[in-house]
Amino acid sequence: MSRRDEVLEIILEALESLNQELDETERVEIGPATPLFGPDAKLDSLSLVSVIVDVETALTIRWDAPISLTDDRAMSREISPFDDVGTLTDYILELLQEISPA
Amino acid sequence: MTEAPASRPRAPLGQAPRLAGDVVVLRPLSVDDAAMTHRWRHAAKALHLNRSAATVDDQARWIAGRPGNEFNYIIEMKGGPPIGMLSLVTIDLGNRRAESARFLIGEEDAVRGAPAAVEAMNLLYELAFDRLGLERVYGVIEERNPRMIKWQKYLGMVEEGRLRQHMRMDGEFVDVVSLSLLAEEYRAVTLPRMRGLMSLGRPRADGA
Numbered sequence: 001m002s003r004r005d006e007v008l009e010i011i012l013e014a015l016e017s018l019n020q021e022l023d024e025t026e027r028v029e030i031g032p033a034t035p036l037f038g039p040d041a042k043l044d045s046l047s048l049v050s051v052i053v054d055v056e057t058a059l060t061i062r063w064d065a066p067i068s069l070t071d072d073r074a075m076s077r078e079i080s081p082f083d084d085v086g087t088l089t090d091y092i093l094e095l096l097q098e099i100s101p102a
Numbered sequence: 103m104t105e106a107p108a109s110r111p112r113a114p115l116g117q118a119p120r121l122a123g124d125v126v127v128l129r130p131l132s133v134d135d136a137a138m139t140h141r142w143r144h145a146a147k148a149l150h151l152n153r154s155a156a157t158v159d160d161q162a163r164w165i166a167g168r169p170g171n172e173f174n175y176i177i178e179m180k181g182g183p184p185i186g187m188l189s190l191v192t193i194d195l196g197n198r199r200a201e202s203a204r205f206l207i208g209e210e211d212a213v214r215g216a217p218a219a220v221e222a223m224n225l226l227y228e229l230a231f232d233r234l235g236l237e238r239v240y241g242v243i244e245e246r247n248p249r250m251i252k253w254q255k256y257l258g259m260v261e262e263g264r265l266r267q268h269m270r271m272d273g274e275f276v277d278v279v280s281l282s283l284l285a286e287e288y289r290a291v292t293l294p295r296m297r298g299l300m301s302l303g304r305p306r307a308d309g310a
Binding site for chain 2: 041046048070076082
């Protein structure tokens with residue numbers, strides 16, 4: 001499995017876990033283009049934080065290094081890492097490249 | 103366990119001050135909000151809050167009867183509609199502590215994509231720690247509300263324990279998780295994380 005696929009799988013698992021906590025009407029459709037936060041996204045800030053915490057935890061365990069997705073660097077980017085699953089995957093791959101070059 | 107002696111406030115709290123952020127405003131709750139807040143409290147989103155007034159009239163009486171050691175707020179979008187409610191209760195200036203409570207976003211569609219919930223909580227914490235000089239803000243969350251527990255912990259609250267069968271909801275006793283935030287944790291952990299989340303909802307340099 002490529003590193004991109006591993007990261008994508010971690011994000012999608014976090015969304016699956018979120019869906020288990022939501023009512024049926026609130027559940028998000030899960031896929032590589034799922035919007036995460038913004039006018040088009042179905043997630044509120046509680047749900048977004050739930051996903052962030054689960055993804056950070058899984059990444060930290062998998063790569064044995066603390067990884068923060070919401071530091072100043074993430075928030076100051078022109079394109080938000082949290083626009084959708086794809087932008088978050090790209091951002092995480094950048095972070096991983098720094099701590100563990102592929 | 104011994105309850106710390108309740109001390110007299112250093113000064114009367116008076117009317118809850120209006121609090122303005124970038125995307126939301128917290129204005130004092132009034133009796134005129136009875137119908138709206140009654141509707142919110144009886145919606146599915148309020149499932150995890152404690153039992154609310156049965157009728158709008160009961161809700162109005164409840165609002166009118168709020169004690170002087172509470173600041174109760176309606177959250178409004180800046181220049182827009184009311185979207186929810188939030189309170190700082192049991193304010194004790196002698197022991198420099200208070201409880202954050204009754205946090206509810208009642209109009210989810212109106213806040214989609216805006217960091218309204220985070221900014222509302224940020225305004226309440228600014229009031230508590232910076233204006234009132236409190237040392238500790240605490241609260242309880244029903245155990246079946248894992249997203250709220252996770253959210254509050256992410257924003258710096260620390261779990262202190264579990265109060266067994268603390269609330270009775272729909273005839274069933276439920277446990278609550280007890281959490282608190284100290285002033286130094288607010289400044290070291292909460293503020294940076296809140297600023298981060300709030301920046302997610304702001305337009306980017308390209309105007310997106």
